[in-house]
Amino acid sequence: MSDQNMETQMKEAANALLCHLESGDSKAAMDTLDNLQGTLNEYREHSLFKKIGKLTRSVHEAIQNFEIEVKKDDNGEVSILDEDGSRMVDASDRLNYVIELTENAANKTMDKVEETIPISAELGETAKKLRSDWEKLVTKQMSAEEFRKLYIEMNSFLHFTVEKTSHIDSNLSEILLAQDYQDLTGQVIKRVITLVREIQIALIALIKSATEVESYTGIKTELKNKEIDGVEAEGPIINADSRSDVVSNQEDVDDLLSSLGF
Amino acid sequence: MKILIVDDFSTMRRIIKNLLRDLGFSNTMEADDGNSALPVLQSTPIDFLITDWNMPGMTGIELLKAVRADDKLSNLPVLMVTAEAKREQIVEAAQAGVNGYVVKPFTAAALKEKIDKIFDRM
16 A cells, blocks of 8 residues: 555545544444554554565665675574675685785885895995095005005905995895885775775665664664774774874874873 | 884884894894783893784783783883874873883884883883
8 A cells, every 4th residue: 555545545534534523423433443543554564564675675685785695594594605705705805915915015125125234234334444545545644565455455345336236226126116015905905995885885775774664663773873992902093183082193192191291 | 131022013023123123132032912922021031022002812001011010020111112092092001101102103213212211211
């Protein structure tokens, strides 16, 4: 029965009821009310079924959309059939891949930096020593013997420098290349963001359907935003500028600590 | 001077280890959360503890409280190096007896300054 039909019936019943009452036929008035009551109950039940049907369909659509395959056992218990095939699991795999790529890149970069630091330190030390010898030559404080030694040392330093700087160059190129994870992880993260948005939209649709059922059954659920515990770990803050409960930099931390007497 | 670095990410431990070496501290040990750090602290003479906050198992704040509650460890200097940046958390760490608090991302200079400050007071 449509809402319009129901309204028409209600109007007709109201008119009939008024007629019966005006003509003093209270039995007929009672019968009219009873009839209307029956139709109304039927209508309510029917509408509730419709709303529940809609809610169930929304749940199914959401499940299908995220490619979660469910199975039902003999007792009617529902569980996830193929964990590996779902987009949720796929998203977790993707994010784990991001962790792996970034970790590898960080380690590779640090390998190359750790390898390069002693080379550049050795170049610097040798150049420093040669510079002080060179000073002696410039200020004509160098003996012939010392000059011969410097002549040989300078030659080997030039060879050493050419060899070592090419090693440093190649390490720097590898450090540069190790940053290619940014492109790959960026693409992966964007896909996961899309999925999260879709989930959000689907959940809002579900809440809407569920609210319609609630309004028919009289069940009330309070929607509350979750409060974050102040001392609970939250990880990096991405919107520090728009929040007053967090510090934005080391200076803020130092100010806060010194206000506490640190 | 033996320093224990506690962080669940090996790359962060490695970064801190490298910065410490630049500052002249090459005697370091590592642990990946409070649960693995505590036995090390109890069995090895450690002079300085650097810990992250957010770690699976035992968190850094719990580790700090456990250290302060342990008679043998209660005077150990503790530096927190963490992404946790809520004012309440910093106050909590201060009340629990932290000796320094560095927020990630941090610079080598900031880490050096806090370490120097802690050692000056020792």
